[in-house]
Amino acid sequence: MKSKIIIQLLLLLIVSSLPIYAQSGRRPITPGAEKTEDDAIVKVKTSEVLLTVTVQNQYGNLATGLSARDFIVIEDGSRQEITSFNVREAPINALLLLDASGSVFTEMKEIRSAAVKFVEQLRPDDKVAIIQFAEKVELIQNWTSNKADLKHAINWRYRPGEVTHLWDAVFLAAEEKMAQVDGRKAIIILTDCEDTESKVTKEQAYWATIKSGASVYVISKSQALATKIRTEYGGFGGRIAGTKGQADLVIDRLLAAESSMNTFAVKTGGRLYAPIKPEELALAYVQIAEELKNQYIITYTPTNEKRDGSFRALRVAVTRPGLVVNVKEGYVAPKDPTN
Numbered sequence: 001m002k003s004k005i006i007i008q009l010l011l012l013l014i015v016s017s018l019p020i021y022a023q024s025g026r027r028p029i030t031p032g033a034e035k036t037e038d039d040a041i042v043k044v045k046t047s048e049v050l051l052t053v054t055v056q057n058q059y060g061n062l063a064t065g066l067s068a069r070d071f072i073v074i075e076d077g078s079r080q081e082i083t084s085f086n087v088r089e090a091p092i093n094a095l096l097l098l099d100a101s102g103s104v105f106t107e108m109k110e111i112r113s114a115a116v117k118f119v120e121q122l123r124p125d126d127k128v129a130i131i132q133f134a135e136k137v138e139l140i141q142n143w144t145s146n147k148a149d150l151k152h153a154i155n156w157r158y159r160p161g162e163v164t165h166l167w168d169a170v171f172l173a174a175e176e177k178m179a180q181v182d183g184r185k186a187i188i189i190l191t192d193c194e195d196t197e198s199k200v201t202k203e204q205a206y207w208a209t210i211k212s213g214a215s216v217y218v219i220s221k222s223q224a225l226a227t228k229i230r231t232e233y234g235g236f237g238g239r240i241a242g243t244k245g246q247a248d249l250v251i252d253r254l255l256a257a258e259s260s261m262n263t264f265a266v267k268t269g270g271r272l273y274a275p276i277k278p279e280e281l282a283l284a285y286v287q288i289a290e291e292l293k294n295q296y297i298i299t300y301t302p303t304n305e306k307r308d309g310s311f312r313a314l315r316v317a318v319t320r321p322g323l324v325v326n327v328k329e330g331y332v333a334p335k336d337p338t339n
Contacts, residue, residue: 027313036281047305048076048083052184052215052269053296053316054326062294063323074315078303086297091125092107093143093181094118094292095173095214099191100134101164104221109280111190112154114219114282118188120287129177130154133169134161143181166195170205170216178212185214186292188285192221193257206264210311211332215269219284222258223274226251253258269328302333309335 017227051073055063104111115130122128122145130141130153136312141153166189173187187209195202209216233247262272273284304312313330 023208047301048299049302049331050183050213051298051300051314051316051327053298054075054093054269054271054291055296055318056326057323058322058324062291063320064277064294066296066318067318068298069226070318072317073298073300074317075300075302075312076304077313079204080300080303081141082298082300084297084299090297091123091127091183092184093127093178093293094186094188095177095193096130097169097173097189098129098130098132098158099164099166099189100132100159100160100161100223101192101196102160103192103194103225104160104163104190107159107161107221107224108280110278110281114163114278114285115158115190116151117153117282118289119147119154119287121293122147122223123293127181130158131169131173131177132158132161135163135164135165136161137165137169137172139177143177164191164194164196165198166193167198167200167202167205171200171208174205174208174212174214178214181238184292184295184297185212186217187219188219189216190219190221190263190286191261192225192254193218193261194222194254202260202264206267207332209268210328210330213331215328216265217270218261218265218272219281219288220258220261220272220274222254222261224276226254227276250251266326267329269326271326307334307336309333 022111029317031159031339055066057063064087066087068082071082073080073082096118098111115163117269119128124145127143128141128150129139129143130138130150132138141150144150168188170187178185178187205264229251233244239292258272258274265272273287275284298316311330311332312333314327316325316327318325
């Protein structure tokens, strides 16, 4: 809480933003896999597990042209037989979580513009809901495919606040909103990665996310804030004398929070983006949209047929060398209510 207030005070002291030349280090993502089947809603039997798998080459671009025989799925150490494999653009259920706390309010215009760019990437069958979080967690747009409604929510209902209920927002998104949709699910969070007043813990939010089957993508403002604070107050040339020590503490706190959030995202099969400049913020949303539209979709029926609510560890490998697979670390098996 203290560091969040310090960030706000430091940012309020900034009279004008200086040009920032640091790069995010991400390359533009190439178009996704060639479609070999008609677009249709992926339907999964209750006994099946659905995996959304991202495969990248050594340059960070999406690897295309893979087939089912290129993948090996391991659950709790046992190889599983793939029952269906798709390389087509299956519909997406994406929930946008927008940080509205004081530490990001100076970039509200850029955030709105970037979120609108994500909406513009949607296809007719995709659905999006939008939640903002500050003093409270608010649903500002329920599930819809209507781009006009989504843009209206982003431009007119998304308003700045003060404190941050980050984990409360993630928990609500996973526990409640994701239960309302089936198929592919993603939670896309724009945040400085710091939580100040949530009643829910990070661990509770994580397990709710795993149970929901959603992947988490994070657009982190931590590095952008750290760069701005370092530029303005972190050196001998800073605008206000005597602020370097406090600025360094805030920067360390921001980067530690981002590292923790990155781990959270990767474990769910997502990833973290750290845009610095405004144009990189918009690009991050576009890249996430491209990845979601072009993931490999794998389903399998587990050899472990127990419906005991236990956690099942997952690993997906590809037989072709030089490729990196990103998939959630596991899932929670359904539980038979009669047991």
